[in-house]
Amino acid sequence: MENGHGTVRQLHYLPAVGSAYGVEVLSFAALRSMDVHRRRTQPQRPDFHVFALVGSGTGTHEADFHNYRLQQGSTVWIRPGTVHRWSDIDACDGPLVLFRPGFLSGLTAPEATTPACWHLDRHRLSLALLAAEHLDREHRAAAQVPRLASPALLSHLLAALILRTLPDTTASTSPTGTGSRHTEVFRAYRAAVEEHFTHWHHVADYARTLGYDVRTLTRATRATTGTGAKAFLDQRILLEAKRLLAHTDQPVSNCARRLGFRDVSNFTTFFRRQANMPPVAWRVAYGTKGTDGTVATGGV
Incomplete structure (x- = not known):
């Protein structure tokens, strides 16, 4: 799969x-x-x-x-x-x-x-x-x-x-002017995040690749989504972490590596800060149940 x-x-x-x-x-x-x-x-x-x-x-x-x-x-x-x-x-x-x-x-x-x-x-x-x-x-x-x-x-x-x-x-979009510019910048940023979020965790990495400064990406992302560029990136990483924890039985350490974290402690700190609970607690609460009713709870 x-x-x-x-x-x-x-x-x-x-x-x-x-x-x-x-x-x-x-x-x-x-x-x-x-x-x-x-x-x-x-x-x-x-x-x-x-x-x-x-x-x-x-x-x-x-x-x-x-x-x-x-x-x-x-x-x-x-x-x-x-x-x-x-x-x-x-x-x-x-x-x-x-x-x-x-x-x-x-x-x-x-x-x-x-x-x-x-x-x-x-x-x-x-x-x-x-x-x-x-x-x-x-x-x-x-x-x-x-x-x-x-x-x-x-x-x-x-x-x-x-x-x-x-x-x-x-329901409304701005076809011209600043709104259009923000949409264009955000479109590029979102595509880059989707491609690289498993190994680029800093907005500066995307800014260098896309040819914008961090403030430009932040303004465009906030104008489009209501949140800043860093928060948008963190939420994308968090969502994939939740998916991996809930829908696979991979150890937490493997999930951390798949998402570009050098060690499981950094991943656990990130997840706890973003989700208000540790990864293992999320897995227990939301993990996909098997045919026997048990939850996948791969170890650390």
């Missing part, structure tokens, strides 16, 4: 026949029909985006150690690399949109700040479902009649759907 997550299923983007456009529209009903063995209820880590709307019904969903209650109007956005599971969607109905990283451009700020799940009121849900239906119809037309296919059109319709659903705090 990639990334050492022995109990987490790694999902790769594999479009259906005729859907090789970087996006695919399904539904909760279609997911259930394709998953007769209910593997959706087990931890999984997609390398693509999953965007879902609950048009009716209730259920539950878990994403990176947060549990969400699903109901009519619930909106779910799973980013690539998130460890999640559809705990219970037997009664949910509505569209699911799968799309590759990079298929949707120009929404860096909302991607970074929108939670994994939020709620739409009745009026916004109605408009969002219409937008999803439009995307679905164009997607099916592209699959059935290739000469009608337009990846650019599909990308624009996907962007329209997401903009229609974004929480008010993230």
